[in-house]
Amino acid sequence: MNVLGKVGSIFTDSCHTAGGVFLLLGDTLRSMFRYRIRWDQLWEQMFFIGIRSQVVVLTTGAFTGAVFAAQVWFQFKRFGMESAIGPTVSIAMCRELGPVLCCLLLAGRVGAAMAAELSSMKITEQVDALRALGVYPTEYLIVPRFLALVISAPILTGLALVTGIGCGYFVAVKIFGVDGAYYWDNTIKFTDSKDVVIALIKSFIFAVIIAAIACHKGMNCPPGTAGVGKTTTEAVVNASLSLLIVNFFLTVLLNALLYSN
Amino acid sequence: MLQLKEIRKSMGGQEVLRGVNLKLGEAEKVVVIGRSGCGKSVMLRVIMGLLQPESGEVFFEGKKLTGLSEEAWNPYRRKIGMLFQGAALFDSLSVFQNLAFPLREQGEKSEKVLREKVAEALKIVSLSGTEEKMPAELSGGMKKRAALARAIISRPDIMLYDEPTTGLDPIVADSINRLILHLGKMFGMASIVVTHDMVSARMVGDRISYLHEGKIYFEGTPEQVDRCEDPLVRDFVRGHAEGIGITG
Ligand SMILES: Nc1ncnc2c1ncn2[C@@H]1O[C@H](COP(=O)(O)OP(=O)(O)OP(=O)(O)O)[C@@H](O)[C@H]1O
Ligand SMILES: [Mg+2]
Numbered sequence: 228m229n230v231l232g233k234v235g236s237i238f239t240d241s242c243h244t245a246g247g248v249f250l251l252l253g254d255t256l257r258s259m260f261r262y263r264i265r266w267d268q269l270w271e272q273m274f275f276i277g278i279r280s281q282v283v284v285l286t287t288g289a290f291t292g293a294v295f296a297a298q299v300w301f302q303f304k305r306f307g308m309e310s311a312i313g314p315t316v317s318i319a320m321c322r323e324l325g326p327v328l329c330c331l332l333l334a335g336r337v338g339a340a341m342a343a344e345l346s347s348m349k350i351t352e353q354v355d356a357l358r359a360l361g362v363y364p365t366e367y368l369i370v371p372r373f374l375a376l377v378i379s380a381p382i383l384t385g386l387a388l389v390t391g392i393g394c395g396y397f398v399a400v401k402i403f404g405v406d407g408a409y410y411w412d413n414t415i416k417f418t419d420s421k422d423v424v425i426a427l428i429k430s431f432i433f434a435v436i437i438a439a440i441a442c443h444k445g446m447n448c449p450p451g452t453a454g455v456g457k458t459t460t461e462a463v464v465n466a467s468l469s470l471l472i473v474n475f476f477l478t479v480l481l482n483a484l485l486y487s488n
Numbered sequence: 489m490l491q492l493k494e495i496r497k498s499m500g501g502q503e504v505l506r507g508v509n510l511k512l513g514e515a516e517k518v519v520v521i522g523r524s525g526c527g528k529s530v531m532l533r534v535i536m537g538l539l540q541p542e543s544g545e546v547f548f549e550g551k552k553l554t555g556l557s558e559e560a561w562n563p564y565r566r567k568i569g570m571l572f573q574g575a576a577l578f579d580s581l582s583v584f585q586n587l588a589f590p591l592r593e594q595g596e597k598s599e600k601v602l603r604e605k606v607a608e609a610l611k612i613v614s615l616s617g618t619e620e621k622m623p624a625e626l627s628g629g630m631k632k633r634a635a636l637a638r639a640i641i642s643r644p645d646i647m648l649y650d651e652p653t654t655g656l657d658p659i660v661a662d663s664i665n666r667l668i669l670h671l672g673k674m675f676g677m678a679s680i681v682v683t684h685d686m687v688s689a690r691m692v693g694d695r696i697s698y699l700h701e702g703k704i705y706f707e708g709t710p711e712q713v714d715r716c717e718d719p720l721v722r723d724f725v726r727g728h729a730e731g732i733g734i735t736g
Contacts (some may be wrong), residue, residue, distance in 0.1 A: 348578075356576035360567035360590050363559055472564050 244465075247447065251365070252439045255373050258366040265371055272375035276337050277382065284383045285390050285424050287332050291324050292316060292391025296398040300405065313410040314417035321422035322429075325388040327474055330433035333380060334466040338441040341372055342462035345445025346455045354446070359434035364446070373438040380434035381427045388426055429477055433470050440466040489514050490646055495534055496702075500661055504530050505541070506702030512646065519683060519693035521724065526699050528682040529573055532648045535571050535680070537561040540672065548646075563642040566594065569644035573651050573715035575631040577623040583610070583634050584619035590642040609637040612667060616661065629656045636664065640671060647671065647679045651689075653688045665691045686725055690714075698724065 296316045303312055328423040345368060348354050354364050392414070444462035448454045490512040497505040504527040512518055522528050533539040535546055537553060539695055546553045556564075577586050587597075587606040596602060610616050613633040623631055632655060640647060649668065653661035665688050671677040683689055689696055690710040698713075698721050699705040706713070706721045713725060 231575045302532050351579070352572050352574055352576035353578055355533070356572060356578070357567075358558075359565055359572075360593060361562040362593055363562065402574055 230281045230379070243441060244443070246441050248443045251369070251443045251446070252426050252435070254365050255439070255442075258363065259370050259374070262363070262366040262370070264374070265367065268367070268371035268420075269374055272371045273379060275340070276333075276375045277379035280333060280336055280379070281386065283332050283336055284329050284387050287328050287393040288320075288387030288389075289394040291328055291387075292320055292393065293398045295319060295391075296395035297403070297408040300399055300403050304403075309405050309408055310413050311411075312399050312475060313396070313414035314447075316399070317392045317414045317418045318422055320388050320391045320395070321418065321426045325391060326426045326429035326433060327471070329384045329387040330380060330430055330437065330470055331436070331467055333376070333383070334437045334441075334470060335463055337376055339459050339463050340464045341438070342382065342445040343375075343455060343459045345369075345442060346448030346458040349446060349448045350450055350452070350454060357398065369438075369442045369446070372442060373435075376438045377431060377434045380430045384426055384430035385423075388423070399430050414434040418471065425481050428481065429474065431472065432477060436469050436473060437466045440469060489549060489681075491534070491547040492531075492535065493545045493547070495531070495541045495546070497530055497534055497541045497658065499527075500529060502511045503599065504702060505534070505647050507544070507601075508699070508702065508704060510697060510704060512678050512680060515672055515678050517655055517679045517681065517692050519681045519689040519696045520612055520699055521686075521689055521696060522699035523724070524684070526682075526698055527702060529534075529650055530697070532570060532650055532680065532682060535628070535648060536565060536568060548698070566590075566642070567643070567644055568646045568648065569639040571632075571639045571652055573654075575628075575635040577631055577635055577638070579623045581623075582619065583615075583621050583626070586623070586634065587638050587641055590638060594642055594684040605641060606637075609641045610634075612640075613637045614663065629660065631675060632656065633664070635666075640677075641728060643675055643677070647676065647677055648681075649679060649681045651683055651685075652681065653683060653685050664688075668692045 240471070251445045261384075296312060299312050299315050303315070305310060348368070354368070357364050357367060396407075396410060396414075399405040400410055442464045444458045444465070492508055492510040495505050495508040496503065508531060510518070510520075510531075516679055520528055520531070530539065534541050537546075537556070537558075541554060544554070548568070551564075553561065553616075576663055577583075578589065581589065586605055587609055588602045591602055591605060596605075605620060607616065610618060613636055615630060615633055615637065618630070618634070623634070626634060632652070636649075636652060647668075652664050652668070656664065666676070668679055668681065669692055670677065679692075681688070681692055693710055695707060696713045697704045700706075700720060706716060706718060708716065713721060716722060716725075
């Protein structure tokens with residue numbers, strides 16, 4: 228009975244949180260059109276998210292591409308399938324590794340920063356001070372963060388793809404001695420523009436998830452400093468897990484939509 | 489101009505306000521005193537619409553504010569200024585940007601006008617020259633004064649002060665009391681001042697209200713409060729004076 232009660236309360240809590248996240252998302256979209264955009268805030272966030280995350284994202288992309296190319300080479304050379312390494316690396320990077328890993332890192336870096344910043348503003352009454360000055364917090368705090376992440380994530384993912392595929396090429400061709408022209412030719416021949424579209428759509432949706440969960444957590448922080456730590460951790464964990472789960476359904480859905488014929 | 493009717497509000501499962509009635513006239517200054525934790529800050533938050541009461545109403549200039557949506561409150565909030573107990577400066581913004589914030593929100597764009605107004609407001613709270621400092625670089629008392637400057641810079645019709653003189657040295661505290669009086673005289677600004685400081689209460693209050701167990705227990709002019717024979721009120725007023733006597 229007790230276990231059942233616990234499971235039940237976890238379930239209702241999750242539903243409650245999910246509902247809160249969707250409400251916040253709706254409110255953010257509405258506020259985006261209702262109020263004028265605060266460009267200075269948006270630039271500041273774009274700078275933090277878009278520019279300052281580049282090192283992290285590029286490193287992720289580069290080493291993922293490199294290690295994947297190496298692993299694929301180890302396996303494929305046994306069957307004499309060296310010519311398939313290029314497209315395998317590039318398609319895997321575009322469809323899964325690029326957007327998923329890039330956005331997981333963004334969840335860690337940007338999601339944590341958003342949740343921590345908003346929750347410390349919340350517990351030090353700065354959010355209330357904002358309200359007291361007649362400013363709607365969603366419009367001032369959340370919209371710029373949301374937009375900045377949603378714009379930056381696809382661009383960063385694109386960069387990660389380019390470096391990942393480039394590093395895959397470098398590893399396969401320069402280190403393991405696969406024929407370069409052949410590798411490149413096959414990569415281009417088998418990588419569709421749809422693969423890139425999948426990468427961009429996925430990273431866009433992941434960015435929406437990260438921003439919505441991190442902002443929701445931050446704005447609902449329990450009082451006290453311990454609340455900030457807990458909120459930040461939960462934001463990153465929840466965003467990462469939701470992202471991975473959504474990724475599965477998104478993969479199935481996009482496959483059905485883009486390759487229906 | 490502002491009226492609270494039977495406000496009830498629970499916080500964390502405990503009923504903090506149990507039917508508060510309070511009236512604030514044009515340019516009137518009401519001091520609210522009460523034991524620590526009795527719900528004074530909660531009351532100010534209810535007036536500001538930061539907390540929604542379970543029942544009761546807040547009227548501002550004859551308009552009922554309770555029940556308005558978060559965004560519908562905003563135009564009224566701009567006419568009411570609030571000094572938070574913990575200052576609540578925006579810590580990512582400099583003092584100048586903090587003070588300019590309400591003016592910018594109300595559409596002031598000229599950098600020159602903003603500079604002038606901010607300098608003037610800082611002078612009033614004796615913080616001249618701290619424009620470029622960040623809130624983290626200010627002492628507790630300085631933060632409080634900067635927050636006060638931010639709250640009054642757009643000349644609201646009503647000011648809510650949550651312990652404006654707590655944590656300030658007696659000289660600055662006195663100047664804050666004078667400032668509250670001055671704003672009332674010059675701009676007809678009405679105020680609600682929450683304080684534990686009886687000196688300040690006697691000095692600025694047209695009326696003193698004693699909040700006890702979630703209700704306004706006693707209300708009267710400073711003289712009436714001093715003459716009041718009710719043990720609870722007397723203990724509060726005297727308790728404070730005796731405290732000073734012992735430490736001084
Ligand atoms: N966010 C909150 N969650 C739960 N309980 C709260 C919250 N805020 C205030 N309370 C409770 O409400 C009561 C009134 O708090 P309030 O801050 O209004 O006191 P106060 O009269 O301003 O005290 P002080 O003079 O010390 O500032 C306290 O008992 C407090 O425990
Ligand atoms: Mg208080």
